[in-house]
Amino acid sequence: MPVNRREVLFGGALGLLWSRVRAVAGTIKSKLPWRADAGQPPVTVRPGPWQFFSPGEAAAVESIVDRLIPPDSQTPGGKDAGCAVYIDRQLAGPFGKSQGLYREGPFVDGTPQQGPQTKLTPAEKYRQGLAALDRYCRSKHGGRGFAALAEPDRDAVLHGLEDNTIVLDGSTAKDFFTLLLQTTLEGFFADPVYGGNRDMCAWKMIGFPGARYDYRDWIERHNERFPLPPVSIRGRTELRRS
DSSP states (O other), rough: OOOOOOHHHHHHHHHHHHHHHHHHHHHHHHTOOOOTOOOOOOOOOOOOSSOOOOOOHHHHHHHHHHHHHHHOSOOOOTTTTTTTHHHHHHHHHHHHHTTTTTOOOOOOOGGGOOOOOOOHHHHHHHHHHHHHHEEEEEEHTOOOOGGSSSSHHHHHHHHHHHHSSSSTTTTTTTHHHHHHHHHHHHHHHSSSSSOOGGGGGGHHTTTOBBOOSSSSSTTTOOOOOOOSBBTTTTTTTTOOOO
């Protein structure tokens, strides 16, 4: 009996489909039963030495973040919230190296909507900016670095950076301040697995539920505090550090 080409193709397709189903089923079975953190969750930042900052740089950054987000009676400031730790780990990782970004020239001034127009990575901007800030402070304040200044003097320096009225050697004051503020806010409000927002203090302050899978009943309930504690993306209501 002659073989029909359509039947051959159909049979071959069924064979391929069946082998694929068996392979997928085997993959699923190998991953059962489900286990927490069985995928690739972000690695939780742990206490330890600075990975990017030198001790002097770390002292300056801790002082900066504590003036950008000062503490009050209810919420810790930027330092105790872990913002400097967050920034340190980010600069030591892919973000600091601008991994995955196009970094070839030409480099020309663009509009804010065009994104960064510089050959410097965030890590290089931080290192260069902190060095320039240290030279400026020591030249204007009797040899004292930023961390050694009184709070009013620290605030005056930060206002000068923001207003671009301070001239930093080899660095643009306004651009450096923008990077400082951006990364400080990220550290304060990001998930605590990244080193900041210690004990989810920022989320508790604004009533953000975190990574809870469903809180739709509360979305339209304005000016009412969410009654449950926030949850980290690792599924825990608390991420404390010793």
